Amino acid sequence: MALTRFERFLGRLLRAVVWMLFAAFKLFAPQQRHRVSRLPAISNPLLLLSAMQLARKIRRKEVSEFKYKINLHFVLILKTHSHFFRFSAALQEAAQVDKLIEEETGGEEVLEDRLPLLGVPITVKEAFALQGMPNSTGLLTRRDLVSGVDAPSVALLKRAGAIPLGVTNCSELCMWLESHNHLYGITNNPYDFERIAGGSSGGEGSILGAGASVIGVGSDIGGSIRIPCFFNGIFGHKPSTGIVSNDGQYPPASGLQMGFLCTGPMCRYAEDLIPMLGIMGGPNANKLGLSAEVDLKKLRFFSVPHNGGSHLVSPVDAQLLQAQKMVVRRLEADLGVKVQELFIPQLKYSFQIWGTMMASPGKDGKPPTTFAELMSEGGKKVWPAWELFKWFLGFSSHTLAAIGLALVELFQSSHPSPFILQQKESLQQELEELLGTDGVLLYPSHPQIAPKHHHPVFTPFNFSYTGIFNILGLPVTQCPLGLSEEGLPLGVQIVTGKLQDRLSLATALYLEKAFGGWREPGKSAAKP
Numbered sequence: 001m002a003l004t005r006f007e008r009f010l011g012r013l014l015r016a017v018v019w020m021l022f023a024a025f026k027l028f029a030p031q032q033r034h035r036v037s038r039l040p041a042i043s044n045p046l047l048l049l050s051a052m053q054l055a056r057k058i059r060r061k062e063v064s065e066f067k068y069k070i071n072l073h074f075v076l077i078l079k080t081h082s083h084f085f086r087f088s089a090a091l092q093e094a095a096q097v098d099k100l101i102e103e104e105t106g107g108e109e110v111l112e113d114r115l116p117l118l119g120v121p122i123t124v125k126e127a128f129a130l131q132g133m134p135n136s137t138g139l140l141t142r143r144d145l146v147s148g149v150d151a152p153s154v155a156l157l158k159r160a161g162a163i164p165l166g167v168t169n170c171s172e173l174c175m176w177l178e179s180h181n182h183l184y185g186i187t188n189n190p191y192d193f194e195r196i197a198g199g200s201s202g203g204e205g206s207i208l209g210a211g212a213s214v215i216g217v218g219s220d221i222g223g224s225i226r227i228p229c230f231f232n233g234i235f236g237h238k239p240s241t242g243i244v245s246n247d248g249q250y251p252p253a254s255g256l257q258m259g260f261l262c263t264g265p266m267c268r269y270a271e272d273l274i275p276m277l278g279i280m281g282g283p284n285a286n287k288l289g290l291s292a293e294v295d296l297k298k299l300r301f302f303s304v305p306h307n308g309g310s311h312l313v314s315p316v317d318a319q320l321l322q323a324q325k326m327v328v329r330r331l332e333a334d335l336g337v338k339v340q341e342l343f344i345p346q347l348k349y350s351f352q353i354w355g356t357m358m359a360s361p362g363k364d365g366k367p368p369t370t371f372a373e374l375m376s377e378g379g380k381k382v383w384p385a386w387e388l389f390k391w392f393l394g395f396s397s398h399t400l401a402a403i404g405l406a407l408v409e410l411f412q413s414s415h416p417s418p419f420i421l422q423q424k425e426s427l428q429q430e431l432e433e434l435l436g437t438d439g440v441l442l443y444p445s446h447p448q449i450a451p452k453h454h455h456p457v458f459t460p461f462n463f464s465y466t467g468i469f470n471i472l473g474l475p476v477t478q479c480p481l482g483l484s485e486e487g488l489p490l491g492v493q494i495v496t497g498k499l500q501d502r503l504s505l506a507t508a509l510y511l512e513k514a515f516g517g518w519r520e521p522g523k524s525a526a527k528p
């Protein structure tokens, strides 16, 4: 059974609404002007180290006191966002580091085991609770809220010795692929300030991509770790469902969404992913066997170049297709494996599957909290159509994307399409059988290279390239693959079977060596 006439009509209506909103946006949106157009090169060599390298230097006292200084200049240019840094508290904590090293009588190995991130600066997506820091998730009504405790994932990193520098920008209520809200503004891409940093963990993506922070915490229910990692040329991992605690972030997931949301690590160097995941997962990380050696030659590799041509989603950029082909060639040449190219027809319905499952009631039968309800938090009830009218007049405190999402929600049917549910089930079964415990699948991270600011309003369904794996609960590592002709990051998603995270993490380590991993934006000028 294919989509019903009503469902097809809804699809067309949605597209018409998006086009109208975009046209309106083009007319009314203020234009950004940048006094500087590119980042300077990084001058402090400590800023070029991975968390593991930096932690080793700190343990050996090769970095005494807190010489690692955040590049405030970058933070200001990128608007990632700087007003919420806890520099003096971080410096006080850093001053304790040498004392902790002196006190450890068991030597460097014991210290590494006990405090693997001792002294390493981290940043955290503002949607997570970090004690003493705001936790607004871009809602003006939450602007005065200060976290009294740390989210569990943040607490585990702190317990491992990491020193939080502060919180970074995200999209309004974490539900858009551009990090923009009326509290902090819009975050820029370090490779080209005219372009988006992605969302919803875009502040993290930008600050890490710029080399102004070492490692960071993000969350992902539709691509919010992977999209910003892709656009900012860094690594990120959406773990298998249920490994890292999602508690302590706003908004909390509701309904079936609880099984789709994942918290995970973001960083510039692949070698930081496994230790971060091990720490953030707490005892759950034992389920992943992260210390087991992976022999890439014994894995089965698959490459899916696109979603099969959904009319809602842009075609995959030729440079991304080419980059993925290069990965295939490299794997075959270096490892002697045969990478099988596949087309999986159900992927065409990725957006419809994501939308249907996100709107489904939880196991307790309760429907998820609506987006309009979340927007109303701490203030007056939000009426989406009225809010849109206010937005046209410049009076709304919400972004067009958030208003658009609340509007679209009004048209969502409460009866899920049996055809879409069937596509989801068959996709789940096919991928689980295909990947098993030794399969690795390459899939585009997004159909487009980092778009210009606000342009995602025009292509809102493109996130479904990442979103589908939230619904399937599969782990995915986002891996950079060098730069495009315009000097913008290229990349690929590496997907594996449930709880087989170590396979995608090992593949990312290999691809970092093969393709050069993160590139410093200040040395990679965007071509005009």
Ligand SMILES: CCCCCCCC/C=C\CCCCCCCC(N)=O
Binding pocket: 018, 021, 174, 175, 176, 177, 199, 200, 219, 220, 221, 222, 223, 224, 225, 400, 401, 404, 405, 408, 457, 460, 461, 463
């Ligand atoms: C202004 C136009 C708005 C039109 C809305 C069209 C509907 C699109 C639906 C959903 C877009 C969600 C994007 C989610 C991005 C990542 C979310 C995440 N936290 O992982």
